[in-house]
Amino acid sequence: MEEAVASKEEQENIVLKKLTPLLNSMRLFGVYFIRKHQVSPEIAAEVNDRGRRCAGWNFARVYSTILFVVTWFSALEIVINFDGRETIGGELFTKLASIPSGLMNIIFHTSYYVASHTGRLDRVLRDASSYLDDHRLKYDRLTKIVTVVGWVLMAWIVFHFVYQLFISQRPHDLTIIFFSRILSETTLYVIKTVLVVFHLPIIGVWIFPQAIK
DSSP: OOHHHHHHHHHHHHHHHHHHHHHHHHHTTOOOOOSSOOOOOOHHHTTHHHHHHHOOOOHHHHHHHHHHHHHHHHHHHHHHHHOOOOOOOOHHHHHHHHHHHHHHHHHHHHHHHHHHHHTHHHHHHHHHHHHHTTTTHHHHHHHHHHHHHHHHHHHHHHHHHIIIIISSSEEEEOHHHHHTSSOOOHHHHHHHHHHHHHHHHHHHHHHHHHHHH
16 A cells, blocks of 8 residues: 555656646746645654644745735735826726736736645646656646746746836836836836836746646
């Protein structure tokens, strides 16, 4: 019985290694993590009560939680865009159009964070290993292709975003339009730089959860 369980776990680990490029990309943006590492009974017996309470908090979970909070802070960006002076027109409709995309990012990240926190995402991937094992070569290639396409797409989006912020003379980001009315040019460059860094995990959350499907 124990040999069968060990064999199954080994098979699951082999299949998960084939998904490593995509899973590592998801880890980077905080949408996939494993709460705690498995330990031997001897080590587990030595863990005190405080250690047991903190066992689920490893670096991966703390990192993912920070990025999860960043994603929720993106909702503030949507709120800031509405200054109460909107009139019927293109600017108002652009602001309204930003709401669904912002909500989609939050829903994506929340669902994957909760699934990782409860262990369901890892369990789903392991349960699928029996099917993936029969098509190992196919999904090995597919994973690499999807990961590369995801990174190329992200690089293009970031490049386009940076171009609009720093090179184009017509700012398209609603947050920059708002701050340009009240801040100096120098301070605005600092805000633009922070905005680029702030948007990196948000873009990753938008791309890679869809890629794993």
